[in-house]
Amino acid sequence: ISYDLDAQSRLAEAEGLALAIGIVIAESFTLPVREVRPNLLFGAGQVDNIRIACEQNEAELVVVDGALTPIQQRNLEDKLGRKVIDRTGLILEIFGERAATAEGRLQVELAHLDYQQSRLVRSWTHLERQRGGFGFLGGPGETQIEADRRMIRQRMGRLRKELEQVRKTRGLHRERRERAPWPVVALVGYTNAGKSTLFNRLTGAGVMAEDLLFATLDPTMRAIALPGVEKAILSDTVGFISDLPTQLVAAFRATLEEVTSADVICHVRDISNPSTGAQKAQVLEVLRDLGVVEEGEASSIPILEIWNKWDQLAPADAEELASQIEGADDIVALSALTGAGVDSLLERLGEMLTRNAALRTFEVA
Ligand code: GDP
The missing domain is CATH 3.40.50.11060 (GTPase HflX, N-terminal domain)
Known part of the structure; x- marks a missing residue:
C-alpha cells in the first residue's frame, strides 16, 4: 500500500x-x-x-x-x-495507553466509539447487501444494531459534555501543575525520530531510588539529574505519526496536552530523514494548535531542537548541517544511539532550566 x-x-x-x-x-x-x-x-x-x-x-x-x-x-x-x-x-x-490528561482520555474514548460506530454501520449495510435486500434478517437483528448505535450515540453525547467541562476547568489544572516541585522536560517528535532511545539513554544511567515509584506509576516519566539541577522530570509523549487517520487527530492532540505544562520542550528530529523539514513543520503546527507556539515561531515554552541520528549522516551533509547550527543555542546535534553529543544536551538543558528558575524567582520577587 x-x-x-x-x-x-x-x-x-x-x-x-x-x-x-x-x-x-x-x-x-x-x-x-x-x-x-x-x-x-x-x-x-x-x-x-x-x-x-x-x-x-x-x-x-x-x-x-x-x-x-x-x-x-x-x-x-x-x-x-x-x-x-x-x-x-x-x-x-x-493513544489509550498514553493519554495522560482527562481531556486526552475522553478524546481517545470518543475516537474509539466513532471507530466502533462506523464499523457497526458498515458491517450492517454490508450484511444486508450480502443477504440480498433489506429486512431479510427481520426485526430482531435490526433492533439490536439500532440499540447498539443508540447506546454509542448516547455515550458519545455524554463524553462531549464531559469534554466541555474539562476544557472549562483546564486553566485551573494548568496553574496547579505549574507548581510541581520539579521542572519538567517534555520530549516530542515523530515516531522513529529516536525519542525512546534518547529517553532510555538519559534515564538509564543513574536510576534513582524514588524513580522506581515514577516508573511504575507512569513509564513515560522519569526523574533525571542535570548539571545545576538536582532533579528534573523527563516526560516522553506519544510520537507523531504519518498519515494519521483524520478521526484520530483530535485524540492525538489531546494526548499531547501535557506538553503545555512543560518547562522545556525537546523536539527530537531524525535529521538524517529526507522528510525531516516537513516533519518539523507538522510538529510546529500542532504545537501552535496547543497554544505553545505563537504566530511566527515565538514560543511560550523554550524549545530545544535535537538533531538526532547524527551518526547516520554522510560526512558532507554533516559538515553542511554543522555550519548551519554554529552559534545556535537552541539546537543540539547528537546520536542517541552512540551517545555522542548527549553530554552537551545535558549541559544545555541544565542551563535552560536554571535560567528559567532564575526568571521565575525574579517574577515572584
Ligand atoms: P521513537 O519512535 O521516536 O521512540 O524512536 P526509537 O527510539 O524507537 O528509534 C527508532 C529507530 O531509530 C530505532 O531503530 C533506533 O535504534 C534508531 N535510532 C535512534 N536513535 C538513533 C541514532 O542516533 N542513530 C541511529 N543510527 N539510529 C538511531
Whole structure:
C-alpha cells in the first residue's frame, strides 16, 4: 500500500508503533497490493503467505498497516485463525495507553466509539447487501444494531459534555501543575525520530531510588539529574505519526496536552530523514494548535531542537548541517544511539532550566 513514505520507512514506523505498546514482533514484511480485494484486502496467495508466517512464528496477532473494512478484518481473522488489527486500531491502542490528561482520555474514548460506530454501520449495510435486500434478517437483528448505535450515540453525547467541562476547568489544572516541585522536560517528535532511545539513554544511567515509584506509576516519566539541577522530570509523549487517520487527530492532540505544562520542550528530529523539514513543520503546527507556539515561531515554552541520528549522516551533509547550527543555542546535534553529543544536551538543558528558575524567582520577587 503506498503512502508518502517509501515502503521501508513505512514498515519501520509501523514496527515502532507496535513496539510502543509492547507487541513483540516476530516478523514484518511488505506485500504489494495492486488491486484491493473487498473480502480480504490481499490476494489469496498473499493471505497464504501471511498464514504460513503466522504458523512458523506461532504469532498471536497480525497487524495490517493499512485500513481494513470490518468485513476484511473478520474474514482475515477467520482465514488466519488469529486476531487481526489495522492501523487505526493500533493507533487507538497507543493513544489509550498514553493519554495522560482527562481531556486526552475522553478524546481517545470518543475516537474509539466513532471507530466502533462506523464499523457497526458498515458491517450492517454490508450484511444486508450480502443477504440480498433489506429486512431479510427481520426485526430482531435490526433492533439490536439500532440499540447498539443508540447506546454509542448516547455515550458519545455524554463524553462531549464531559469534554466541555474539562476544557472549562483546564486553566485551573494548568496553574496547579505549574507548581510541581520539579521542572519538567517534555520530549516530542515523530515516531522513529529516536525519542525512546534518547529517553532510555538519559534515564538509564543513574536510576534513582524514588524513580522506581515514577516508573511504575507512569513509564513515560522519569526523574533525571542535570548539571545545576538536582532533579528534573523527563516526560516522553506519544510520537507523531504519518498519515494519521483524520478521526484520530483530535485524540492525538489531546494526548499531547501535557506538553503545555512543560518547562522545556525537546523536539527530537531524525535529521538524517529526507522528510525531516516537513516533519518539523507538522510538529510546529500542532504545537501552535496547543497554544505553545505563537504566530511566527515565538514560543511560550523554550524549545530545544535535537538533531538526532547524527551518526547516520554522510560526512558532507554533516559538515553542511554543522555550519548551519554554529552559534545556535537552541539546537543540539547528537546520536542517541552512540551517545555522542548527549553530554552537551545535558549541559544545555541544565542551563535552560536554571535560567528559567532564575526568571521565575525574579517574577515572584
Ligand atoms: P521513537 O519512535 O521516536 O521512540 O524512536 P526509537 O527510539 O524507537 O528509534 C527508532 C529507530 O531509530 C530505532 O531503530 C533506533 O535504534 C534508531 N535510532 C535512534 N536513535 C538513533 C541514532 O542516533 N542513530 C541511529 N543510527 N539510529 C538511531
